[in-house]
Amino acid sequence: MPLRWPRRLGLVGLALPWLLPYAWMVSTSFKTLPELVAAPSAPLPSGLNLDAYAAVFEAMPVGAYLLNTTLMALAIGLLQLALALPAGYALSKLSFRGRGLAFGLVVATLLIPAQVRFVPVFTLLAEVRLTNTMTALVLPFAVSALGTFLIRQALLSVPPQLIEAARLDGAGELTIIYRLLPPLLRPSLVAAFLFSFVYHWNDYFWPLVMTTDDSVRTLPLGVALLREQGTGVRWHIVMAGNVLLSLPALLLFALTQRQLIHAAAGKAAGR
């Protein structure tokens, strides 16, 4: 049954509280300082003025921050998969003493978020002079309890005969783990990676407490600093930085919408 116009408008109207703020962000980013001072809440800029973007690039090394953020999120996501595969394999497919205990330990870490860990990790890394390094940003997240759990769950549905057959063909355990299994676990691996990537790409807390140095600083941190540095009305510059910060996340969302939504919903339902 096709919807009538008023109801169609109603559907879009529901999304307006989410769409208008984005529009306001983009609109502000194209304003100039005199415009902003004269009429701060004018809905539209006088034109597509790029001054604010130029100011962002002048205030911080956008390219370097972008590279740091992407490298960090990529390294974390890949490391998590690389470690979760063998761990999940051992936990779901092999019989050995202490299996229940090991699984319990992995699940228990769901209880220990970054906010609980950061004080001792900070003092530990400060002692070995590793704060302000990529290591400090990546290594504490090399294991994801949730990722390990999801991959273990997915492995439960892989028939053991398949692994036995591969063993008979002479495949070693590492070949089985890194060659045979990944294609079979693809949806779970993609979901685990995407969630981790987006989470860490967006993360503000950990880079904030672990870095003080430009060379390893990430984009969320840099953009948040834009606001702290400035005095007075510099909202056009802050919003330009904000467009640069949210655009990659929104683009990734547009490209992987179905996987991300399925992963979000599946996290609850175990599908």
Next chain:
Amino acid sequence: MKLLSPRRPTDPYLLLLPTLLILGCFFFYPLLAAGKLSLYSWDLLTPPRFVGLDNYRALWSEGLLLHSLELTLVFSLGVVTASTILGLALALLLNRPGRLAAFARASIFSAYIVSWVSVALLWLWILDADGGALNAALQRLGLPGWRWLSDPRLALPSLAAVTVWKLAGYAMILYLAGLQDVPAHLLEAAALDGAGRWQRFRHVTWPLLRPTTAFVTSTGAIASFQVFDVVRVMTQGGPMDHTNVLVYAIYEQIFLNLRVGRASALVVVFFLVLLGLTLWQLRLWLRREGAEGQSPPA
């Protein structure tokens, strides 16, 4: 479940070694270390000094502990209630085929994907008392503007509203998934028996969504309990400590006051409350696990 015997008896342990090593260094050691550090006075410059329970006593008598805990719980309760109701309402309204509904769903969910910093900066500008869009809109309607973030009574509710704006899309997606599991024939049968829209929702849909509601509220509670980014970017704990939630208080103790011991004592309290929340969530999850294989809370 059929298990294979390992080729070499050491294989399983070697495969688990990297994972357990990381968990030991960066999860379990820090937890124990926080407990230990909470008994010391340490400014990161001079050697730590054992002080027993003094950190806890000081936090208690200064009122910071109770104040932060209360703020965090109130914030959490507000966020969970509002985002659950809003998420459910949006899911019910947008649970239909068609491109427009899909567009609306994606727009609302996108706030969940964008970073907390983006959301916080965006709303900092919208809620700005002088040039912000919200006050400008209110004035156009002939209403007075408010100091959303600097009025002590409004600051925490404003931060909660921003958090709800970000999380509602996630609750909506979970409810949409839950709605797929409501059998159409039950709703049709109820309709044939003369049940109206509200009655069908109240007596068929809502009871069947119970597990989803349990998941939405418990994950929301844990997420909102850890609130930090919006506070750091939007109010820095102010005005006059009215948004000084637990994680922000921890951050302030270590990085602004250089009091590692006090920060650790707050970490211990934070962990214990989180533990309570998670055990409650686990119970909800275990209760529903009997029927189907579900993944754990995250």
